[in-house]
Amino acid sequence: MSAIVLLENGLELPLQGSASYFNYFWLRDNCATSWDGETQERTFDILAEPDNLHPESARLNGAYLEIVWCDGHHSRYELQWLERWCRSSHQDDLAVRSRRPWYSDHYSNMARFTYAQVMSNPADVADWAQAMLDDGVALVQGMPDSDEALQSLCELFGVVRPSFSGYAFDVFSKASPENLAYTSKALELHTDLPPEELAPGIQFLHCRINDAQGGDSLFVDATAVANVLKEQYPAYFKLLTEYEVPFRYTTNHQDVRARQRIIELDPGNGEVSGINFSQHLADVFDFPQREMDLFYPAFRKFGQMLQDPAYRMTFRLNAGECIVFDNHRIAHGREAFIDGSGARYLRGCYVDRGELRSTYRVLRARYPKTAAYVPFNQPDEPVLARIS
Ligand SMILES: [Fe+2]
Numbered sequence: 001m002s003a004i005v006l007l008e009n010g011l012e013l014p015l016q017g018s019a020s021y022f023n024y025f026w027l028r029d030n031c032a033t034s035w036d037g038e039t040q041e042r043t044f045d046i047l048a049e050p051d052n053l054h055p056e057s058a059r060l061n062g063a064y065l066e067i068v069w070c071d072g073h074h075s076r077y078e079l080q081w082l083e084r085w086c087r088s089s090h091q092d093d094l095a096v097r098s099r100r101p102w103y104s105d106h107y108s109n110m111a112r113f114t115y116a117q118v119m120s121n122p123a124d125v126a127d128w129a130q131a132m133l134d135d136g137v138a139l140v141q142g143m144p145d146s147d148e149a150l151q152s153l154c155e156l157f158g159v160v161r162p163s164f165s166g167y168a169f170d171v172f173s174k175a176s177p178e179n180l181a182y183t184s185k186a187l188e189l190h191t192d193l194p195p196e197e198l199a200p201g202i203q204f205l206h207c208r209i210n211d212a213q214g215g216d217s218l219f220v221d222a223t224a225v226a227n228v229l230k231e232q233y234p235a236y237f238k239l240l241t242e243y244e245v246p247f248r249y250t251t252n253h254q255d256v257r258a259r260q261r262i263i264e265l266d267p268g269n270g271e272v273s274g275i276n277f278s279q280h281l282a283d284v285f286d287f288p289q290r291e292m293d294l295f296y297p298a299f300r301k302f303g304q305m306l307q308d309p310a311y312r313m314t315f316r317l318n319a320g321e322c323i324v325f326d327n328h329r330i331a332h333g334r335e336a337f338i339d340g341s342g343a344r345y346l347r348g349c350y351v352d353r354g355e356l357r358s359t360y361r362v363l364r365a366r367y368p369k370t371a372a373y374v375p376f377n378q379p380d381e382p383v384l385a386r387i388s
Contacts, residue, residue, distance in 0.1 A: 004058045004065075011058055013065060015079065020086045024053050027067065031075040094364050095357035096268035097133045099329070101224030106313045111138040115149065115322075118156055125156050126363035128324075132202065132356055136329040137219060140322040143206055150206045150347055153322060158355025163193055163200055164249065164256050171205075172345040173212065173337075184212070184339040189220055189306050189331040192350075194276040195249040195256045195283075199328065201353030206322040211342030218333040219313045219325065225305050226263050226272040236298035241265055243295060246283035247276070257283065262302065264328060274328025277306065306331055317346070326353065 005012040010023040025046060034044030050070070058067045065077045084092070102109070111131035117124045118140065131138045143149050147168070154160045160167055173184060193199050230237040244259035266273035287295055305311070314335070317323055325332065327350065337344060 003060060006055060006058060011055070013058075013060065013082075015083050015086055020082070022082065022085075024055070025049070027075065027077070028053060028069060028073075030077075031073070032077075033073075033075070093268065093361070095133060095360050096266075097130070098269070099136065099223050099271055099273075100134050101227060102135060102221045102313075103224065104310055104312050104314075106135075106137075106219075106221070107315045110313075111135060113138065113140050114142040115140055115144065115153065116142060119152065122363055123367035126360065126367045129157065129356055129360035129363065132324065132326060133360060136221060136223070136326040138324050140324060141320065143320050143322050145208055145320070147347065150204060150322065150349055153206075153324075154204055154349045154351050157202060157359050158351045161200065161350045161352050161355075163196060163350060164254060168347055168349045170345070170347050173339075173343065184215070184337045186336040187334040188279060189218060189312075189333040190278040190280070191222075191274070191276055191331055192278075192327050193249070193281070194247040194260045194278050195258050195281055197258045198352075199258075199260065199276060200350035201327060202324060202351045202356050203327040203332075203348060204322055204324050204350070205317070205346050205348045207317040207319050207346050209343045209345040210317060210319050212337040212344040213341040214335055215316075215337030215344055216314050216335045217317045217323065218335065219323075220306055220311045220331040221329065222275040222277070222306060222331045223272040223329050225302070225308075225311055226275060229263075229302055229305060230272070233298070233301060236301055237263065239294060239298045240302055243287065245276070246286060247278065247281050248283035249281055262299065274326065275331065276328070277303070277331055279303070328353070 003014045005019070007021075010021055010027075012019040012021050014020070028049060029042075029044065029046045031044065034042050036043045052070075054070055055067045056070055056072075058065065060066075060079075063079050065079060065082065067075045067077075069075065111128065113124060113128050118128055128138055128140075140153060143153070150168070151160060163169070191199065192203060226237065226240075229240075240262040241264075243261065245262055246257065246259050249256045260276035262276055263272060264274045264276070265271070285292065285295065
């Protein structure tokens, strides 16, 4: 007796002890012959199939489902492969990983790599990329003092991605600055460039000189903060994941605008994936005034929580170090430094997060997990207990 039931738009067959349904178009579209052997791109055109596409026959043959279609085409599917698509509507993706929240004490646990190590060993690049996916931040030490070194480091993850400031940006001060473009004042916690339609993903900040007094770097795992907001103020959290907030950047030849959600969710696993937060680049909020009664309390509460020292990692970035972080996940800032106390020069670049994930998929498949990268220990106590 055939265990397969042919229905109007699809068929049922027994998998994992129950009847599993597969749509005819989906089956035909994903026949093994649909793909180019060299490029792995789909060369089959489902649009050209008839509206009433259906099998002439379908049968189970050992570990395979075999179909003869109405035009005579034969398809063969491994049952194990079909089972995978029953379990989940999402593909198994190495790069969809749970984010590990971290707090003010993260500096000593932060993943560290040397420039020489990652430039010479792709397995270390896989571990570095994994740290970026899990922790959102890592430190690369022993950087040569050159623009080329930064570019080479970025290119281990992907192509350097320009912003409205160009392919790289420089943050500098001198003992006797010629202009005030770069001041010694504190920089509030922010994520970079939310006025761009797609705000930059991974940020590289290479410290070339740091002889100034003060100016410690500040980093906050904004997903850790957003998760606590979700627990303690669920209505605020929901609102900040829904409102599209205007951001704007202007110069005498630029007027860059985009709307962003303050808290972003990962479509892969539903986790908080990042934030867009920059008070100095926020435009005039243009929601109906009555809605401001709801929006501002949520916005202010989240911003105040971001500033809570319990979440803030503070440290001095030294010459020869490059801090690499997920610009959506990690809010960053800087304490004030003493003007005229010494030179300070950082150079930055961006790479898209999609490039990081691509690199991780390829390298992790090629270099399975090594013992060299030991992720930091998770705290035993629940998140809420750490934040008082
Ligand atoms: Fe910044």
